[in-house]
Amino acid sequence: MSVKMSYSEAINDAVRQAMRKDENVILIGEDVAGGAEVDHLQDQGAWGGVFGVTKGIVEEFGRDRVIDTPIAEAGYMGAAVSAAATGLRPIAELMFNDFIGSCLDEVMNQAAKFHYMFGGKAKVPLTIRTIDGAGFNAAAQHSQSLYAIFTHIPGLKVVVPSNPYDMKGLLLQAIFDDDPVIVFEDKTLYSMKGEVGEGFYTIPFGKAEIKRKGSDLTIVGIGKQVFTAMKAADQLAKKGFEAEVIDPRTLSPLDEGTIIESVKKTGRLIIVDEAYPRCSAATDIAAIVGDKAFDYLDAPIKRVTAPHSPVPFSPALEKIYMPSPEKILAAFQTMVGDRVFTTV
Amino acid sequence: MSVKMSYSEAINDAVRQAMRKDENVILIGEDVAGGAEVDHLQDQGAWGGVFGVTKGIVEEFGRDRVIDTPIAEAGYMGAAVSAAATGLRPIAELMFNDFIGSCLDEVMNQAAKFHYMFGGKAKVPLTIRTIDGAGFNAAAQHSQSLYAIFTHIPGLKVVVPSNPYDMKGLLLQAIFDDDPVIVFEDKTLYSMKGEVGEGFYTIPFGKAEIKRKGSDLTIVGIGKQVFTAMKAADQLAKKGFEAEVIDPRTLSPLDEGTIIESVKKTGRLIIVDEAYPRCSAATDIAAIVGDKAFDYLDAPIKRVTAPHSPVPFSPALEKIYMPSPEKILAAFQTMVGDRVFTTV
Amino acid sequence: MQAGTETSYKEMTVDKAKWIYQKMQEIRQFENAVHEIFEKGEIPGFVHLYAGEEAVAVGVCAHLTDDDKITSTHRGHGHCIAKGCDLDGMMAEIFGRATGLCKGKGGSMHIADVSKGMLGANGIVGAGLPLAIGAGLTAKVKKTDNVAVCFFGDGASNHGTFHEAVNMAAIWKLPVIFVCENNGFGEASTFDYAAAADRISDFAKVYKIAGDTVDGRDLMAVYEAAGKAVDRARKGEGPTILECLTYRDYGHFEGDTQTYKDKEVQEKAIAEDDCILRFQNAVKNTKLLTDEEISAIDSQVQDAVAHAIQFSEDSPFPDRSETTTDVYVSY
């Protein structure tokens, strides 16, 4: 059975499912409940995060398990890491992924390395929920998509759900996974509706989804850029080219196999990623596919990404900053050469 | 005129040259002088950093310009950022690059973005010196090479000098550059000797150096991996293959041109990078070259990197962890096919 | 908690009083305007309004010159105005126009004008604290008598950067004034919940620096305490923590339902404890300014804010090429 809900509701549902199933699951972060110790509020009407994503959860589970923190990312993230190492399954919210600057150590040097440094004798079943994405005019410090940094770091798992169904299943997978996982929530997708499974279900990590079949071009879209890829595919279809669109769903682990199989068929790959272009998920996938599917490539792998620039505030600039179907088509144009593309 | 000095002495010399030239240059960090306010010490005999790299500088310039800080990376890095924005040219030492977890915000969201966010009206002439590199048995939290994270972030310049001559010229360039620059000092190179120019000189950013000419293979070695590449080139030469070895010297900006020109000639590229393999400088260069030199490639671009794993402590494991000439040769083997390689 | 004294009003010049009143009005009317325009959907992004806290920014900045620096927060419009930034350029920035102070690239959360010593609003809570130290360090190294003021919230006082910065300012005797705008909330969390300390200025004793808590809705209380702190800083006597108890009239950001606020407290704060009303009363009672002078400023500010809006609406959006300029000075 499935129900229609938003991306934001899917997160809320997943957190509740997890907290019902296992009393070791706690939710911790800034205003994840909101209004702690405000008498007239306890606990209805509480914010449930800046975007209301976790609204109502404190009512169901109480403030012992839904913990508002001071503005101290290093402090509460470190606490979550070790709460995980000592028997809880914390879901720690890092409000915006841009704030990782205040607690990278806890994620990179503690959570990611405990299992290894301690010879496999500790585990850190921590889930970090965090908001990423441009398109909201939130400017340079609230619009980044920093998943490449986390993908770079061994010991972390990195999840980039693009729709409500995936979000719920992947988030539940993350919460019950025994490794530290960071789940990216694109702020512009919160209101997006979709069919979501009822009850408890998980989606395994490292399994990409083929969103659209095609034989002329493979497009990998990261996070919400899957939709940009789908739009480009529609436009390409009108010109007679069938693009296969792939949503990797997790960047670490990465489902290389599905992407490579597709490229073996299509001979062409475009990666669409709104993150910064250097040392990015786009270069990562390009390098891997360029290596492993070399013999099958009919054209260079193209990356359609943000420019090497911070995210501008002005709506006029942010639009230009982002990947677009037009940019994808332009990239495809260079891959097939003028002649082929325009004659169709 | 040139003199022989170590990598470490080249740094010391560069800092002194800069401080003599411009009184706005200050050096700030933990124990960069050492023993502040210790009466019997003032100022001779002071540490000059954990590796003694900045030893003696406080004697020449005094404690007003050589500033020991508390262990508060966010605090002093933020201070350095804004000291730079208000008229100084600080050289801030982040003792080990692994400690970026305590001050990423100051680097990523402040230093790197001021110029852009403020519409070009502020500039941040900050130089960050930091230690990276495995091979010292310093274990998972003191052996990382995190330059990919900084290369990912627009607004930063990233420098990875591999020898004393480059170190001095690039560090001086960094100090007098008007953008924030991070310079990586590989701890295993400190005692390496080499010819260094006397007096003041700079090496421009974005200019790779061809360390060895060759026509069969291009090897890009990042930081000290240039030497691994050179060793592999020697061994290849014995088998009749001439490798061209390139030291990019700066990762941001990257001298794409020199690498691409080389690959156009050789048709083959191996990137040697001791950093983590995902979303790395190695994937970055592979993606760029795979795109722009596609038609010239005779074989897939290979990356010889660390595995996707933290750096192990045990000498026995760290050796296996690192790139080696053997791994480069093995990669080359796959590029040319059994037959060609063994018949020579 | 200190209150402003009658004598201080008597000692204030008419020009200073006018400047103060004008700046407070500019902030209030600017923020009210932004509030309305935001509701209509004409302003994009996240916006945090300063209305209600005017006495803090203005009471402190009244002691500063363009060569003194301030660091600010996500709630930065008030600091900008008090530090002398241009209203047209500010409003245009918030509108994302090419004529904005930052060419439309920064927006509300990153408004800056370094030429005025305003080192930028900041989207990162706690980030301004170390930045202020840096400006103080520059003053010390260059041996100027400039000071740096760090505005930060009660919520930010729980961030590690607060302590790192105060400690460094203390050991180096930097000319920095840490002005905490304690409005009782960090987003939807109360100060009482999030901070174990009773008073943020209590930390001053431990760090062995000057510290004070004043009624932040009392312009003169802020003005006097800030004056002393700035004086000490200029004389090389080191930093101060100045905690100003205040109230934010609007929500945390535009769009906030404010369910966590006590309605009665809010209404009372706005009706009876407003810093502008209190200043008006005080300057009238002490005969520092006349009704006419006050009205003249009111309408002058009204015109200025209307002008800023018109200017912004008339301004073009930045050219698409601007997307990738100003990333580096050179690359």
Add this chain to the structure above:
Amino acid sequence: MQAGTETSYKEMTVDKAKWIYQKMQEIRQFENAVHEIFEKGEIPGFVHLYAGEEAVAVGVCAHLTDDDKITSTHRGHGHCIAKGCDLDGMMAEIFGRATGLCKGKGGSMHIADVSKGMLGANGIVGAGLPLAIGAGLTAKVKKTDNVAVCFFGDGASNHGTFHEAVNMAAIWKLPVIFVCENNGFGEASTFDYAAAADRISDFAKVYKIAGDTVDGRDLMAVYEAAGKAVDRARKGEGPTILECLTYRDYGHFEGDTQTYKDKEVQEKAIAEDDCILRFQNAVKNTKLLTDEEISAIDSQVQDAVAHAIQFSEDSPFPDRSETTTDVYVSY
């Protein structure tokens, strides 16, 4: 500053005294051995020795069970031993052998044994502070009466994580004891230079939690103060900052020239103020332990350390496949 009282020695059981003496000796002899072996070049990497500070780790851990947790620092051997970690496994770890507590993957800076409640030495100054809060949170959420102890240095007290952690522990009344090992130095920088505060325990007043400073070379002083703090924590009465004034006998790390140290002070500290000597004298004076008992422990420890060295030298290095195992539980 408190000293240990005679009565406390009278109240201590012989078994407890033996355990304490043994652990202090284990640490001392272990560290002396590591020092020698390092000089010979047989131990790789960075090594920071705990010799001189034994009374702190042992005086505190004497109150803990395996279910209580501790977080540690770069100078972690002493904490490990006091918390009951196996000497053979520890030494083998420092040698980088497969039989090490962490299979040789962690080394001196990352020695850990979670089964003993030892959450790891840590290469990052300040990192242990939030980690301790997490262990305290687990105890609170799971409603056990376990406590978490955070060992940290005077240098670490200047890092923001100290304040973030103490504040959170205070507002949530977590069962955490913050044990500051104030040895007067962070690397080559003195506490007096780097910290504006006179005493780290002074912060306790502001955070409204318990705080105390004791002579950290006086085992009984630490033992008594820690006992009270652990008691309070177990009873749900919240956290404590316990500052222990101590001295590190060796350099910051092995290889340190120690030019920043006052030679006289160092010699005096080692000769006259050594915590093991002081404990020996005290237990003899109070007739808690006899000379024979003490010598028996001494030689037993000597054998144990010799065994650990032999064990390590005989142990194989980890298999090459171990380079990439234990990165994830599953991937």
